[in-house]
Amino acid sequence: MIKILLKKQFLEMFKSFFYNQKTNEKRSAGSVALYISLFVFSTVIVLGGMFTALALLLCSSLAAMDLSWLYFALFSIIAILIGIFGSVFNTYSGLYLSKDNDLLLSMPIPVHAIMISRLLGVYLMGLMFSGIVILPAVAVYSFVKFSVLSLIGGIILIFLISLIVLILSCLLGWVIAKISLKLKNKSFITVIISLAFIAAYYFVYFKAQTIIKNFLENAVTYGEKIMSDVYPLYMFGKIGTGDILSILIFTAAILLLFAVMWFVLSRSFIKISTSSAASANSKSGALRKKSAARQNSISKALLKKEFARFTSSPNYMLNCGLASFLIPILGIFLIIKKADISYAFNTLFVNSAGLKTAVICIALCLLATMNDSAAPSVSLEGKSIWILQSLPIDPKLPLIAKLLVQILVTAVPLVFCSACAAFAFSADAVSILFMIIIPIIFALLSSCFGLFIGLKMPNLNWTSEITPIKQNIGVLIAIFGGVLFIGFMFVFCLILVNIIGMAACLSVVAVIMLALSYLLLHWITTKGANIFKNL
């Protein structure tokens, strides 16, 4: 029974390697090999290579200082964090909110068999993510300071870390599942958490050199501090060096924790796994708020509907509206770093203040290309497109609403950022005017272009919204089309700013963009509307 369930579990986990997610057709052998190779390359070679390099950098120095335990403690913490980060969302969706829980529970399958298959899936995911970190660490240590005991300790450490990841993933996954069933604005919270992770990632990425340097310089001090304040961490690090006492204590403790987790989970699995969103909502009695109904105009109703679509999906917001979150941050950054940035720009454009303004405008436009909500918006109608098609509305109205969403979520933060840029660079009135209007017109143009592509390449047959949002060639064309246009704009300004002047050059750019926007808008409201009506 467990074998059958495991087969199903693995098929589900690795389905994308064998089946085309868009068409549900089986991939060719060559295609499967290519996908698996890409996966192996990205995880083993790139990520594993990155941590191997880090291990090589730290291992010899720490081992020489007799701080091998600190080396293993550090890599263990990173491995646990990455393991949890990689598998917690899988636990959340795979263990607690799995769509086939009801189906499996209705069949004559022992609950423990379902749990084992689910947990093994989570375990392997955690092992994979934590292994990317801890495997190179153990391998490098064996290479630098080999002993049979340390090799055994290293292997046990890999196993224990994978168990810790499993236990913590189950715990955190349960918390996330519980929270997600109760939250009202979970899309925004998901977006904020994702952005926090991205920010943390880039922070660590940019500060990595400094952190490592600082760590190596003060390793002895840190080691002493950990030994006195967090003794269990010292003991845990000793596992990797082959310290038998540490191995025994932690193996026993972790196995005990695992047993407790198994006991708790087996007692509550049915209850948790059948707490679907629907039942949770009805149990919590999410009663309708008695609010005064208000009549909206058709255009406003359509715009509200499009905004509701956009804000309901973290995938949609993160992939097609990231600039709306980043642009204001950049604006604030410009104000904070006013002196440095202003100095850098003034030095770079010492002979051409006009080009400086043009480059700032182009940089703002470049940021706007990260927003492309209009491109997948037609495909995102999916099977519910019949609603707009059967309603008594001009088919161009929903399209205009789709355009407006992208324009508004892009232009508003852009105006803020332009104002910040104007302040940071102490721009004159003419420059300020262009810093505001050029990005806004570009937002209009890129929205029109995105929707044009969306109408030309619609895909209404999808099961996961990721398909129209990410796995869509039209979206790629919309983004890269925008970047390409900005490239032309840059070359155009580079050549002409010093000849005809900044104001004239940017005015020409604005007129070209407005003319292109007009043409696209005309097409959208005529031919595009006809396409939309007949999709």
Add this chain to the structure above:
Amino acid sequence: MLTIEHLTKKYGDFKAVDDLSLHILPGEIYGFIGHNGAGKTTTLKSIAGILSFDEGDIKINGLSIKTNPIECKKLFAYIPDNPDLYDFMTGEKYLNFIADIFEVSAASRSALIKKYADIFEMTNSLGNPISSYSHGMKQKLAIISAWIHDPKLIIMDEPFVGLDPKASHILKEMMREVCNNGGAIFFSTHVLEVAEKLCDKIAIIKSGKLIRSGSMDEVKGDDSLENIFLELEE
């Protein structure tokens, strides 16, 4: 109310609907029956303005759906066989969205939403996202959204699928009420007993062609609708 004249709809070389003509008068509940793939949904989608068609015309109160789609759509409501609604909205937001599009006043919509939500026992669920609804609840919501703008004509594709017996009974009463007030209903169904008891007239379609239509007596005489349907299908 609804006139279908020589409707033909092709998918490539395949004629899904072939020269179909029907006339539905105010006050009539008109049933549309046929085997799977006979062309019922294609016909209903063509009436609703979702599908364009190759030949013929469809008129609602004398207005052609081809030339006056918006004016026509203001007169009817359409409920598809599978109510794929906006999962990202709550039931209440969806109803308000539909009411906005049909320009239903705030006071009127509040009263109608309350009335129909109470009737279908949906009041406590309207605050929940549609994604959490069962098929039957989505069907009820689609029905409420169709009724809240007081349409003259209601086009429904398999409206009873997924509804519990009580909701089915309520829907039948609501359909009769629409017709008593001068409206008309055109709906497809596979449940012949329902068609027999509820409809004033029926049309039977086979492989895209209308093979029989008229009042219940004209179509079935003294026989049962099931026997007539099976005979015609052979």
